[in-house]
Amino acid sequence: MKIVVFGAGSIGAFVGGCLLASGAQVQLVGRPSMRQRIEQHGLRLSDLNGWSAEFPASSVPYAESPEVLTKADLVIVAVKSSGTKAAATEVARHAPSSAMVVSFQNGIGNAAALRDALPGRVVLGGMVPFNVVQLSEGRLHRGTAGELMVEAHEGWSSWLATFAAARLPLEQRSDFVAVQWGKLLLNLNNAVNALSGVPLKAQLSDHRYRHVLAQLMDEALAAFQAAELTPAQVSGVPPGKLPALMRLPDADFGQVASTMLAIDPQARSSMWEDLEAGRLTEIDELNGAVVRLAREHGLSAPANEAICALVHAAERGGDRQMQGRALLRAVGLQAGT
Numbered sequence: 123m124k125i126v127v128f129g130a131g132s133i134g135a136f137v138g139g140c141l142l143a144s145g146a147q148v149q150l151v152g153r154p155s156m157r158q159r160i161e162q163h164g165l166r167l168s169d170l171n172g173w174s175a176e177f178p179a180s181s182v183p184y185a186e187s188p189e190v191l192t193k194a195d196l197v198i199v200a201v202k203s204s205g206t207k208a209a210a211t212e213v214a215r216h217a218p219s220s221a222m223v224v225s226f227q228n229g230i231g232n233a234a235a236l237r238d239a240l241p242g243r244v245v246l247g248g249m250v251p252f253n254v255v256q257l258s259e260g261r262l263h264r265g266t267a268g269e270l271m272v273e274a275h276e277g278w279s280s281w282l283a284t285f286a287a288a289r290l291p292l293e294q295r296s297d298f299v300a301v302q303w304g305k306l307l308l309n310l311n312n313a314v315n316a317l318s319g320v321p322l323k324a325q326l327s328d329h330r331y332r333h334v335l336a337q338l339m340d341e342a343l344a345a346f347q348a349a350e351l352t353p354a355q356v357s358g359v360p361p362g363k364l365p366a367l368m369r370l371p372d373a374d375f376g377q378v379a380s381t382m383l384a385i386d387p388q389a390r391s392s393m394w395e396d397l398e399a400g401r402l403t404e405i406d407e408l409n410g411a412v413v414r415l416a417r418e419h420g421l422s423a424p425a426n427e428a429i430c431a432l433v434h435a436a437e438r439g440g441d442r443q444m445q446g447r448a449l450l451r452a453v454g455l456q457a458g459t
């Protein structure tokens with residue numbers, strides 16, 4: 123039973139590497155840049171609990187050609203949202219129609235886009251709660267905790283043991299759409315983190331950045347309510363309580379949210395990685411989705427709109443070392459908050 127990971131970047135190469143480490147049959151598909159990293163350093167994985175694994179380049183099944191999809195029994199799609207359409211084209215062209223496809227991507231539209239482009243196939247949503255950052259010397263480091271969630275389907279019965287053996291247990295969810303909205307709420311921090319220029323732990327420890335995030339979450343929760351969407355709880359805190367938690371003073375937040383702050387000091391959001399690499403980001407699929415949902419229901423989401431504009435400016439070379447006070451002002455909050 124072969125797993126083909128399409129999009130061997132932070133998540134794809136980490137998840138694929140964990141599966142490889144447990145003895146699963148895995149094939150990674152990615153770009154020349156990752157092949158070069160692997161050729162230079164091997165595939166090196168680690169996590170915040172001290173676990174690590176290492177493979178010499180010669181033992182890493184890595185391909186740049188999508189033709190290897192012909193061998194897939196399960197396809198994990200782990201490209202950024204901008205690559206979903208092209209991924210679907212390659213899966214349609216090469217993967218057997220019996221292969222199950224799972225999207226391990228953020229945003230609410232990727233699994234649906236894959237499903238639309240792959241009629242007649244089993245295409246399921248997946249949610250990655252943890253962070254993976256690419257460190258020096260080719261190391262892929264998991265910096266936060268949490269377990270993978272997937273859209274419930276009988277086809278998972280063949281794969282549950284494989285993922286559990288790879289220390290990636292799958293939680294099947296019959297409310298997967300709610301899971302996606304719940305994750306979107308947390309992903310509103312991706313942009314705050316990317317614009318702050320500091321690692322997640324430092325950023326979340328600063329009440330100014332948290333106040334910005336609380337404002338973004340308030341707008342999202344209002345839009346969810348107007349749309350009659352109930353986000354699922356995908357972290358230790360119920361979605362509706364997140365903004366109030368974010369607004370706590372630093373000392374109180376440190377105590378109440380100690381599990382939320384159990385983050386490796388090096389971890390950063392995937393959007394920070396995009397800006398750092400000079401790539402376009404997923405801002406339109408994250409904060410942009412909140413803006414659209416709000417508009418569809420006669421509301422506005424000005425803080426999310428402002429953050430979208432700042433990230434688009436950062437994509438073009440604009441500021442991505444913004445102090446908390448500057449970000450507060452940018453979303454219309456008092457700098458003294």
Ligand SMILES: NC(=O)C1=CN([C@@H]2O[C@H](COP(=O)(O)OP(=O)(O)OC[C@H]3O[C@@H](n4cnc5c(N)ncnc54)[C@H](OP(=O)(O)O)[C@@H]3O)[C@@H](O)[C@H]2O)C=CC1
Pocket residue numbers: 128129130131132133134151152153156200201202203205208209226227228229250251252253254255391392395401404
């Ligand atoms: N990183 C994280 O911590 C987390 C990320 N996520 C989500 O997971 C998804 C993947 O993110 P992440 O791993 O960070 O992204 P990355 O950009 O690190 O990895 C995606 C990789 O796929 C490659 N790729 C894109 N299209 C193709 C193609 N057609 N053929 C071969 N390779 C291709 C990209 O290359 P290139 O850039 O050259 O196109 C890139 O190397 C996103 O939706 C993200 O939001 C979710 C939770 C945490």
Ligand SMILES: CC(C)(CO)C(=O)C(=O)O
Pocket residue numbers: 228250251252253254266308309312390391392393
């Ligand atoms: C894990 C989390 C929420 C934050 O790092 C993320 O999804 C991302 O970076 O894209």
